[in-house]
Amino acid sequence: MNKINVKKKQVLQIKGDLYSKAYIVESGLLRSYTIDETGKEHIFMFGPEGWIVTDYASGDEPCDLYIDALEDSVVIQIEKNTELDFDQKKIIKRIRVLQSRVIMLMSASAIDRYEHFISTYPTIVQRVPQYMIASYLGITPEALSAAKSQRLKSRK
Incomplete structure (x- = not known):
């Protein structure tokens, strides 16, 4: 110090x-x-x-x-x-995830937030309802649908 x-x-x-x-x-x-x-x-x-x-x-x-x-x-x-120690490392990792999420909610587009969600939680995308994913991303279900459509178009 x-x-x-x-x-x-x-x-x-x-x-x-x-x-x-x-x-x-x-x-x-x-x-x-x-x-x-x-x-x-x-x-x-x-x-x-x-x-x-x-x-x-x-x-x-x-x-x-x-x-x-x-x-x-x-x-x-x-x-x-x-x-x-192990517990401190877990706490710091959790703080980093929350910080990244707040920054993303403040500044990222809906498609960028969705991409981040997929990379952060690849195993739960099919396990939770779309309205919950939209809520987590801070967007409407309609905006999530549009972001997913945009994602598909950009991958073609």
């Missing part, structure tokens, strides 16, 4: 970094966000005093988020601990 002073607008992490850290905010304000392919910014979270801001990528996974300071801040920087 290392206490650092961070200036307003200072970037602590760039999307795609392979070595992530966690930041405990002692004073000031951080944010984490992503930028989609159209250049639109999607804020994932704000980190005021007492909060932890991180995109704790595991293994060789690149980070999904940018992290920067919205105010001059004092943060405790925690290096990624590679000596995690």
Whole structure:
């Protein structure tokens, strides 16, 4: 752990970094966000005093988020601990899945969300009703039907 002073607008992490850290905010304000392919910014979270801001990528996974300071801040920087026990690794994996889902719901098209669903849950696509898949994706059943049709057309 290392206490650092961070200036307003200072970037602590760039999307795609392979070595992530966690930041405990002692004073000031951080944010984490992503930028989609159209250049639109999607804020994932704000980190005021007492909060932890991180995109704790595991293994060789690149980070999904940018992290920067919205105010001059004092943060405790925690290096990624590679000596995690089994339960900690499971929790971090679950947090990463939820983070990816939130980012996708904020910024991805219906077809991209459906493609991600198929790759994440290949064994349950045929086991749950389509209206539940649509609900999970945050779209209407009609939009899911259109996304599936678009997917089929693009594969031909």
